[in-house]
Amino acid sequence: MTEIPTDIDATLAMLRDGGYVPDRALATVLFLSLKMGRPLFLEGEAGVGKTEIAKVLADRLGRRLIRLQCYEGLDIAGAVYEWNYAAQMIEIRAAEATGDIDREHLVDDVFSERFLIRRPLLQALDPDPAGPPILLIDELDRADEAFEAFLLEILADNQVTIPELGTIRADHPPIVIVTTNRTREIHDALKRRCLYHWIDYPNYARELEIVTTRVPAAGERLSKEIVAFVQRLRKEDLFKNPGVAETLDWATALTDLDRKSLDPQTVAETLGVLLKYQDDIGRIDAERAGVLLTEIAADAAE
Structure with a gap:
């Protein structure tokens, strides 16, 4: 079992070894979360790298990753437990067939x-030889508000109460990462049980480091142009700004197309990798892309 990092610098190194480029504030709150045994609540726009943190943690610590993908209508049966009703019915029918109808024993x-x-x-509460697992509760804001109540017991006390069995408690609490894209507010009762961090879009230098780390085949020139264009694009009046995930996808796509630099036509033809709404794509045609590339070149020349 790999031990958790012993300080902030070791946490930074662990994330970087896993291909994740954090700032020091994120490494600090992650270190504190691991050290204090508190859930980490990560909030930010889609595609800024919240989910990736849990994946890197699981990989670098050698732990099992258990992911609960939240959605509207998620309930206790989908998230915590349910009974195998088909197998229970078979057991009941078998008991009836053999004449074993001791109801109290059968119910137990x-x-x-x-x-x-x-x-x-x-x-996530089960013991694991590799160590406590990483529990990723992903996009909690997509679940109904009532579902948050189910999480309070497990986040506060690392236990689940099942009426028919009693309380099941973890011998060693899981490492919990909760993410939200802030499509709605999460109740304070849940936030109080966690350490909090907002993950913003990275600045130019950090996003360039992310691209060169994750897509080294893009080359220096193309990587710089991609990051500069995405950074400039986020200042446009778009419905949905591209996240870091889209930047990496675009860098990979342009590399697969053997592009060495950006030009207006290439940008217009590949915007579907970067932007996900037609209205946004319609705003950035070849002409507008040319204007943006000219502005970027002028800024670079200053």
Whole structure:
């Protein structure tokens, strides 16, 4: 089992070894989360690298990654546990067929752990030889507000209460990462149980480092032009700004097309990799792309 980092610098090094380029503020709050055993609540726009942190942690620490992808209508059966009703019915029918109809014994039997289907939140409490798993509760803002109440017990006490079985508690708490894209506010009761960090779009220098780290085949010139263009594009009046994930996708796509530099036509033809709404793509045609590239070149020449 790989031990957690012993200080902020070791946390920075661990993330960088996993291909993640953080700022020191993020490394600090992550270190504190690991050291204090507190969940880490990450908020920010889609595509800025919130989910990737959990993946890198699991990889570098050698832990199992358990991901709960939130969605509207998610409930306790999808997130925590449910009973295997089909197997329970078979057990009941078999008991009836053999004449074993001791109801109290039968109830205890069919509501035992062998009929329990463990969903991600309950799985995260199970012991693991590799060490406590990384529990990623992803895009919590997509779930209904009522679902947050299910999380309070596990985040505060690392336990789940099942009426038929009692309380199941983790011997060693999981490392919990909660992410949200802030499409709605999360209740304060949940936030109070976590350490908080807002992940913003990176500045030019850090985004360039991310691109050169993750897509080295893009080359120096193309990488600089890509990052400069994306940074400039985020100042446009777009419905949805491109995140770092889209920057990396665009760098990969342009590399696959053997492009060495940007030109208006290339930008216009590949915007579907970078932007995901037609209205946004319509604003950045070849003519507008040319204007932006000219402005970027002028800024670079100063």
